[in-house]
Amino acid sequence: MATTSPDRILVLDIIRGIAVMGIFSVNVVGMAMIEQAYFYPPGYGFGSLGDRIMWAANFILVDGKFRSLFSILFGASTILVIERGIAAGKDPWRVHYPRMAVLLLFGLAHFYFLWWGDILANYALVGMIAFIFWRLPVKWLLVAAAIALSAGYLPNMVMGGQQIAQYQAKAAPGASDEQRAALQELLAGLKPSEEALANDKAAHASIPAHFDSIMEAQPLRPFMSVFGYGIETLGLMLIGMAGYKSGFLTGSWKRRRYIEIAVPFIGASLIYFGIGAREVLRADFSPFIFFPWNQIYSGPLHPVAAIGYAALIILIFPKRGAIADRLAAVGRTAFTNYLGATIIGTILFFGFGLGLYGQLSRGQAWLFAPGVWLIMLLWSKPWLDRYRYGPFEWAWRSLSRWQWEPMLRTKTPGPPA
Structure with missing residues (x-):
């Protein structure tokens, strides 16, 4: 989510632009209907052939993969911003931590006032930890990444597998009446009650x-996310970080x-998720x-797919062009586009707007x-032709530097960020 400067790395912006667009493909479902349906499709608003086609397409191509790609790009941008800060004579931590603090404020506002699915607060909090590793060489960054991902995925796979086995035992022919009753109660809970739907x-x-509901039900969720998927x-x-330092x-x-x-x-991702969808x-x-298929064993394939997507995008866009420039502009304004997509969703689905929440499949x-x-x-490139940053990028930059940053472009480019 770096902002515009004269020495942008085009391919980073293109990848980021495609990632933020892909993320909305799944986020829109979470904005349009009860959260349970986001994690278990038959829970609500699901049944037609179109619903199944769109679930399968997102499951195979998008879900988890573009979020992983976006997170990877965030790590790369962290190094990029720190390096530019050092080139400008600034201490790395004085560049990084104010940015993360302001990003946390944006993320908390996004979560409490607009949507439960915010990821910015998680990025800010985890980004404060990631700073510890930024000086490591590529080899040790990859080792640390492997340890972190293993610590996240393996317990989930072991405990999730055990839990599924327990549920299957309750459904087995020799299960007791109590076990069967407990299982039925659990399965019934996958679909929201009428009361839950009404409250939602x-x-x-x-x-x-929305704010009152969040404060009542899950006021600490952004902070607890660090202990969940952080x-x-x-x-x-x-x-x-390793991908940036290595030149990949x-x-x-x-x-x-x-x-x-x-x-x-x-190929590995398409095969796995294709078989899973079937x-x-x-x-x-x-x-x-x-x-x-969806939540227990799929995690390790998400970064695999994301890395493959990054390589494919680099192959498709080796140089500037009309399409590349448009996508790069979306990436340069990714912060604004991410929050802007939620604002559009709020207008579409909240009661003060079109009121479509819970009305669509x-x-x-x-x-x-x-x-x-x-x-x-359509908007990103014309905006950047006139202005140096996207609106929210400008606010993020100005607040983290505690100074009013110039917005209008000048004929002579300024110094690197």
Whole structure:
């Protein structure tokens, strides 16, 4: 999420732009309906062929993968911003920590006032930890990333597998009546009650209603996320740091090496998630099939897919061009586009706007995604032709430096950030 400067690295901006667009493809579902349906599709707003097609497409191509890519880019941008700060004679920590503190404020505002799915607060908090590693060479960054990701994925796989086995035992022919009753109660809880739906819709009537609901139900969620998926976020950021330092994410490698990464990494992801989608659809989203494929064993494939996507994007956009420039502009204003997408979602779904919350199916909600992508592509470049930063990038920069940053472009480019 770095801002515009004369020495931008084009390919980093392009990857970031594609990542922020991809993220909205899944986020829009979480904005449009109750949170339970985001994590278990049959919970609400699901049933038609279109819903299944859109779930499968996102499951195979997008879900978890573009968030991982975005997190990797955040790590790369962290190094980039620190290096530019050092070049300007600033201490690294004086550059980094004010940025993370301001980002945390934006993330908390995003979470408490607009949407439960904020990731900025997690990035800010984990980013404060990631700073410890930024001086490490590529080899040790990758080792640290592997340790962090293993610490995040392996316990989830072991405990999740054990939990599924326990549930299956309760469904076995020899299970007791008590076990069966407990299982039925658990399965019933996967779908929200009428009361829960009513309360959830009421919480989206207005921004104050959303704030009150959040404060009552999960006021510390942004901070607790560090203990949840924060270790995964750290691992992904470290991969990004290594990817930047090694030249992988800056497009410095030979094309053959990118092909050697893109083909097997993306291929492995498509095979795994393609088989998973088939099995889940065949089982009609049985929890015993859905959750292992979707939430227990899929985690390690997300960074694999993300790295493959990064390599593929670098191969597709080796130099500037009309499409590359548009995508790069989206990446340069990724902070604004990320928050702006939520603002659009708020207008679409909250009661003070169009009031569509809980009124659409999964597939119908997704149909807004291409329109939001188009808005990102249309506004970002013309804006940056006139202004140095996106609106929220400018605010982030000004607040973290505690000075009013110039916004309008000048004919003579200023010094690097």
